[in-house]
Amino acid sequence: MAVEALGSAPRVRVAPWNDPIIRGWVFQIVVVGLVAGLAWYLVSNTIDNLNRQKIASGFDYLGREAGFEIGDSMIEYSPASTYARAIWVGILNTLRVAVLGIILSTILGTLIGIGRLSPNWLLGKICAWYVEAFRNVPLLLWLFLFYKLISEAFPGPRQAISALWQSVFLSNRGLYFPVPMADPIHKWMGVALLVGIAGAVMLHRWAKRRQEATGQPFPSISAGFGVVIGLPLLVWLAAGAPSAISWPELKGFNFEGGTVIQPEFTALLVGLVLYTSAFVAEIVRSGILALHKGQSEAAAALGLSRAQSMRLVMLPQALRVIVPPMTSQYLNITKNSSLAIAIGYPDLVASINVTINQTGQAIENILLIMAAYLSVSLSISAFMNWYNKRIALTER
Amino acid sequence: MSDDALPSGERRQLAPPIDDTGALGWMRRNLFSSWANGITTVVLVVAAGWILSGFLEWALFTATFTAATGTECRGGGACWALIREKWRYIFFGSFPYEQHWRPFFAVIAMLAMLVTSADRRMWNWRLLVIWGVGSFITFLLMFGQIHIPLSLFLTIALVVGGFGMSLRKAIAEAGEMNAYRVLAAIGLVGLVLRIAGVLPAWSLAIAPLSYVETSLWGGIPVTIILATYGLAFAFPYGVLLALGRRSNLPLIKGLCVGFIELIRGVPLISLLIMASVMLPLFLPSGTTIDKFLRAQVAVILFAGAYIAEVIRGGLQSLPKGQFEAADAMGLSYPQKTLLIILPQALRVVIPPLINTFIGFFKDTSLVLIIGIFDFLNTANQALVDPNWAGFPAEVYLFAAFVYFIFCYSMSRYSKYLEVELNKGTRR
Numbered sequence: 001m002a003v004e005a006l007g008s009a010p011r012v013r014v015a016p017w018n019d020p021i022i023r024g025w026v027f028q029i030v031v032v033g034l035v036a037g038l039a040w041y042l043v044s045n046t047i048d049n050l051n052r053q054k055i056a057s058g059f060d061y062l063g064r065e066a067g068f069e070i071g072d073s074m075i076e077y078s079p080a081s082t083y084a085r086a087i088w089v090g091i092l093n094t095l096r097v098a099v100l101g102i103i104l105s106t107i108l109g110t111l112i113g114i115g116r117l118s119p120n121w122l123l124g125k126i127c128a129w130y131v132e133a134f135r136n137v138p139l140l141l142w143l144f145l146f147y148k149l150i151s152e153a154f155p156g157p158r159q160a161i162s163a164l165w166q167s168v169f170l171s172n173r174g175l176y177f178p179v180p181m182a183d184p185i186h187k188w189m190g191v192a193l194l195v196g197i198a199g200a201v202m203l204h205r206w207a208k209r210r211q212e213a214t215g216q217p218f219p220s221i222s223a224g225f226g227v228v229i230g231l232p233l234l235v236w237l238a239a240g241a242p243s244a245i246s247w248p249e250l251k252g253f254n255f256e257g258g259t260v261i262q263p264e265f266t267a268l269l270v271g272l273v274l275y276t277s278a279f280v281a282e283i284v285r286s287g288i289l290a291l292h293k294g295q296s297e298a299a300a301a302l303g304l305s306r307a308q309s310m311r312l313v314m315l316p317q318a319l320r321v322i323v324p325p326m327t328s329q330y331l332n333i334t335k336n337s338s339l340a341i342a343i344g345y346p347d348l349v350a351s352i353n354v355t356i357n358q359t360g361q362a363i364e365n366i367l368l369i370m371a372a373y374l375s376v377s378l379s380i381s382a383f384m385n386w387y388n389k390r391i392a393l394t395e396r
Numbered sequence: 397m398s399d400d401a402l403p404s405g406e407r408r409q410l411a412p413p414i415d416d417t418g419a420l421g422w423m424r425r426n427l428f429s430s431w432a433n434g435i436t437t438v439v440l441v442v443a444a445g446w447i448l449s450g451f452l453e454w455a456l457f458t459a460t461f462t463a464a465t466g467t468e469c470r471g472g473g474a475c476w477a478l479i480r481e482k483w484r485y486i487f488f489g490s491f492p493y494e495q496h497w498r499p500f501f502a503v504i505a506m507l508a509m510l511v512t513s514a515d516r517r518m519w520n521w522r523l524l525v526i527w528g529v530g531s532f533i534t535f536l537l538m539f540g541q542i543h544i545p546l547s548l549f550l551t552i553a554l555v556v557g558g559f560g561m562s563l564r565k566a567i568a569e570a571g572e573m574n575a576y577r578v579l580a581a582i583g584l585v586g587l588v589l590r591i592a593g594v595l596p597a598w599s600l601a602i603a604p605l606s607y608v609e610t611s612l613w614g615g616i617p618v619t620i621i622l623a624t625y626g627l628a629f630a631f632p633y634g635v636l637l638a639l640g641r642r643s644n645l646p647l648i649k650g651l652c653v654g655f656i657e658l659i660r661g662v663p664l665i666s667l668l669i670m671a672s673v674m675l676p677l678f679l680p681s682g683t684t685i686d687k688f689l690r691a692q693v694a695v696i697l698f699a700g701a702y703i704a705e706v707i708r709g710g711l712q713s714l715p716k717g718q719f720e721a722a723d724a725m726g727l728s729y730p731q732k733t734l735l736i737i738l739p740q741a742l743r744v745v746i747p748p749l750i751n752t753f754i755g756f757f758k759d760t761s762l763v764l765i766i767g768i769f770d771f772l773n774t775a776n777q778a779l780v781d782p783n784w785a786g787f788p789a790e791v792y793l794f795a796a797f798v799y800f801i802f803c804y805s806m807s808r809y810s811k812y813l814e815v816e817l818n819k820g821t822r823r
Contacts, residue, residue, distance in 0.1 A: 028647040035651060042678045049677045120433050121426035122440050136803035137796045138758035141772055145796070148779075148788035335663035342765060349665055362673040369666045370658070377661040 046363070053360075061359045062087075068354050070346045072262045083355055090351030091372055097265065097347065098334040098376070101272040105333065106326075108273060109280025114310065116285050127281065134278035140339055142275055147267035147343040154263075157254050169248055175261045176248035185239040189232040196231035200224030264345035268337065276333050283329065287322035288314055319391050327384035331377050338373075348372055466784040475787045479794050482778040486795070489614010489769045498605065499617040502537040505530050506620050514809060516816075527628065534621070538613060540605035546598045547590050554583025562730045610688035614769030616798070618688075622760040622770065626695035627703070627753050633696075634703030639733065641704065642711050652704075659701035664762050667694045672766040691763045699756055706748050710741035743817060750810035754803045771795065 016022050050057060062084040070077055073089045074096060115127040134142070151172045155161065160171035169176040180186075200223075207220035236242075248258030291314060299309030340347040349369060356365045415424055428434040458473025462480065469475035479486075488499045509530030513523055536542055557580025564572060589595045640652030659667070671694035675685055714737065722732035764773035775795040779788055 024645050028645045032647050032651070045680050046677045049681055052681055118436075119426070119429055120436050120440075122437055122444075126440065126444065132804060133800070136754070136758075136800045136807065138761040138772060138799060140761045140764070141792060141796055141799065144772075144776065145789065145792040148792070152786060152788060331661075338663040338665045339762070341665065349663070349669070353669065356669070356673060362670075362677065366666065366670050366674060369669075370662050373663060373666065374658070374661040 055360050057361065057364070059364055061355075061361055061364075066355070066358075068358070070351065071344075072265060072346055083359070086351050086355065087348070087368065090346060090348035093346055094334070094337055094340075094348040094372075095376070097268055097272065097337045097340070097345070100269055101276065101333045101337065102330050104269070104273045105276040105280055105329075109277035110284050112277060113281035113284030113288070116281060117288060131278045131281050134275050135282075139271060139275045139336055140342060143267055143271040143339055143343050146271050147264065150263040150267055157250060160250070160255075167247060169250075169255060171255075172263060173254055173260070174263045174266065176255045176258045177260075178245050178247045178257075179259045180242075181244040181246050183239075183242045183244070185236065185242060188239070189235050192231040192235040193228065196228040199231070200227045203227065262345070264340070264343050267343055268340050268345050272333055272336060276329055276336075279329050279332075280326065283322055283325045284318070287318035290321045291317055316391070320388075320393060323384060323388045323391065327381060327388075330380050330384065334376055334380065335373065466786065469784075469787070474790050475784075476790060478778070478784050478787050478790055481784065482781075482791075485615075486771070486774050486778050486791070487615045489618065489774045490612045491608060491614060492606075492612070495606070495608070498537045498540070498608075499613075499615070502534045503617050503620060505533040505537070506617075506624055509534075510624065531625075536602065536604075538617065538621075539607060541601070541603035541607045543599040543601050546595065547587060550583045550586040550590065552583070553579045554587065557581070557583055559734075562728065563734055565728075565731070610686055613688065615774045616771045618763075618769060619757070619760050619771040622692060622695050622763060622768075623753065623757040625692060626699045626756055626760070629696045630699035630703050634700040635707055635738070637700060637704035638707035638711060641708055656701045656704050659698060660705070664694070664698050664759055665765055667698050668762060668766050670694070671697075687766070688768060691766060691768050695756065695760065695763075698759075699752075702752055702755075703749065706745050706752055707741065709748065710743075710745035711737065713744050714740055746817065747810040747814040750806055750813070754806050754810075757803060757806070758799065771798070 063082055065079075066081055066083045066086040067079050068086070069079055070086065070089055072093065074092045075085075075089060077085060077089050112127045112130060115123050116131070118124050118127075154170060154172040157169075157171045157173050160169040160176075162169050167178050200220075203224055204220045207218035207223075211217050246257045246259075248255045248260075295313055295317065296309060299313040304312065337347055338349040341350040341353060344350075352365045352369050356362050359365075412421075415421055427437045453473070455474045459476055460469045460473065461476050463469045463475070463477035466475065466478065469477055484493070484496060488496050491499050509526055512518055512526050518526060532542075557576045557578070560568075560576030561573070561580060564576065568576075586595065590597075637652050637656055640648045641656065643649050643652075668691060671690040672687070675690050675693065679685060718736060718740065719732070722736040727736065760770055761772040763770050764776065769777070772795060775791050778791055779785070
């Protein structure tokens with residue numbers, strides 16, 4: 001009897017204003033109504049203001065001529081190009097500095113994080129002070145410092161510091177160095193590089209399978225490097241080794257020929273990498289410290305060297321702790337690259353800022369910024385989540 | 397004398413080998429434990445010595461400490477005379493020169509406010525008093541004249557009454573409850589009458605000093621105000637966002653998740669540009685909004701989303717039993733949240749919150765993009781003077797040193813708190 005009552009307890013009748021479900025919906029409708037009302041108020045004000053100030057709306061301006069200069073572009077661009085192209089140049093510049101920044105700060109940060117755990121007291125202290133110095137000062141200040149140092153402390157083009165038999169020039173206009181003349185074979189060398197990378201990955205997988213099956217190791221890392229470098233080299237040799245090189249030369253007030261790393265780009269990249277690597281170092285250090293001491297002792301007992309135990313035992317396990325906070329650092333690099341505007345590197349925010357000033361269409365442009373950063377952030381998150389799943393501990 | 401001479405069973409105590417104790421032993425263990433280690437040490441000592449001696453040469457031995465203009469500063473070393481000449485501008489910006497004591501004491505008031513709220517014994521109603529008094533002094537000194545509108549008093553009455561009524565229900569005596577009811581009623585009725593236009597726009601004017609508008613503010617007070625009040629205002633709304641994100645109500649949850657991810661997905665600069673060009677468009681025509689206030693609004697919006705994520709971490713760390721026990725005791729949602737959940741959740745997140753605050757303190761430097769004179773911007777402007785051109789490193793290193801002192805002491809404090817707050821749970 002009692003058991004039955006428990007099993008089919010009749011729903012207690014409550015007054016509608018005391019029913020949690022009804023209450024919940026009423027509360028939600030009220031909140032959503034308030035938010036919608038606020039949005040409507042802001043939008044109606046905005047439409048009102050736009051009409052009064054006779055500001056056009058819509059994305060038609062993207063097709064018009066931009067008319068401003070961009071100093072550093074990876075694709076063909078001139079002031080006669082459209083706004084859309086100017087913004088695209090900005091997006092590419094943001095991606096370039098973000099991707100390089102992510103790669104370099106991961107490498108530097110990992111080294112410093114491991115260095116902080118070194119048995120050498122001096123190395124540990126230096127790495128610790130590096131982290132404290134860069135973490136506790138705003139990134140923007142570092143950017144200004146590096147930019148001013150490059151643009152004011154380095155000599156002008158006429159007194160440029162030259163190295164390697166007058167082929168590399170360092171001045172306040174940036175670092176000029178020789179590059180091979182454009183040649184149709186470069187495209188095929190690129191293809192060969194991609195094929196080489198795919199081949200190296202496959203080789204590594206095969207070597208791993210063979211080692212698991214037979215216990216025989218295969219030097220897949222050095223062989224892989226050989227494939228990656230060797231294939232493009234073979235293509236180049238097969239094409240008759242075209243070796244025309246464009247040398248930088250002083251003409252008038254600046255250099256011509258060769259290629260240049262602009263000071264703005266250098267300052268931004270150096271600042272971003274040094275700043276972010278301090279955070280990466282802390283993440284790597286805490287990831288390694290989170291491992292049980294028995295892991296490193298067991299690796300040592302197996303006779304692995306310190307480097308081997310780091311690479312084969314410690315890092316793969318530490319990665320599980322490291323990857324989630326690392327994702328947010330990668331997102332931070334991408335977002336922090338927008339500080340470029342302060343030192344004059346033409347990234348996405350900088351191009352859009354000029355566009356806002358010229359067209360007056362703030363809303364459309366800010367929507368573009370948000371859309372661009374959100375899609376970059378979401379793709380980085382998606383990639384890192386995929387990677388995190390891949391390295392996660394496989395449990396029963 | 398050999399061991400045989402001693403009574404049986406005793407061994408003469410030998411001193412440990414000389415290279416195992418003292419400075420020598422320490423060096424052997426920590427610097428020269430292996431060949432590789434020894435080489436690393438030597439290389440590092442040489443490199444660090446070379447860099448350090450070069451730096452000291454520049455910063456101390458060949459530096460100029462007094463000079464009338466930058467041209468007298470060409471000794472090759474650092475020109476600290478520039479800092480000596482410009483330090484008041486770097487710290488206080490364009491604030492009227494003879495009134496610099498005002499931002500100075502405002503900074504002292506804010507630091508006192510932050511330091512006293514760092515004390516655990518103050519984490520109760522006293523915190524509200526400290527922040528009320530501290531903010532009043534700060535803004536009185538900065539503005540010189542404050543007008544407190546009637547509606548602010550009414551809002552405070554409504555908030556105090558409302559919170560008292562919902563939190564002290566069934567605990568407080570009848571007299572206390574009635575006091576809360578009266579307060580809330582006065583606040584509500586007064587606000588309605590004020591909005592309807594029945595009550596006049598009366599305000600309490602306190603004007604002991606000359607008025608200084610925000611466009612003249614600059615330097616360290618601006619940086620501290622933006623960071624501190626960014627956090628103070630973002631905190632309650634970050635808590636609401638975090639609670640919303642953990643809520644069972646799908647619409648509320650969706651709104652909060654969307655908002656948090658949107659703000660966290662875009663850089664602060666885009667929010668600042670948005671605040672400076674779009675906020676005027678959002679408001680009814682004719683209203684102008686102070687540039688400083690626009691930057692502060694952008695910082696608050698930005699900070700709230702990040703604080704919400706930190707607090708969500710604290711909420712998730714609570715065992716489910718706490719929520720269920722509060723429900724079982726028949727507490728209402730506000731009571732459960734404010735009396736059971738938040739006190740425990742916030743305790744966990746205080747150290748990460750301080751780290752977030754350090755982040756904002758550094759990020760406020762971005763406001764220079766929209767033309768606010770924060771500490772980094774005044775340092776930047778000090779370089780523009782043609783009499784003192786060409787010494788960026790001195791000014792930036794000085795500014796970096798000041799930022800470092802603030803941020804480093806805060807990060808030490810958060811480390812200390814982490815240990816202190818975990819004392820009870822540590823084995």
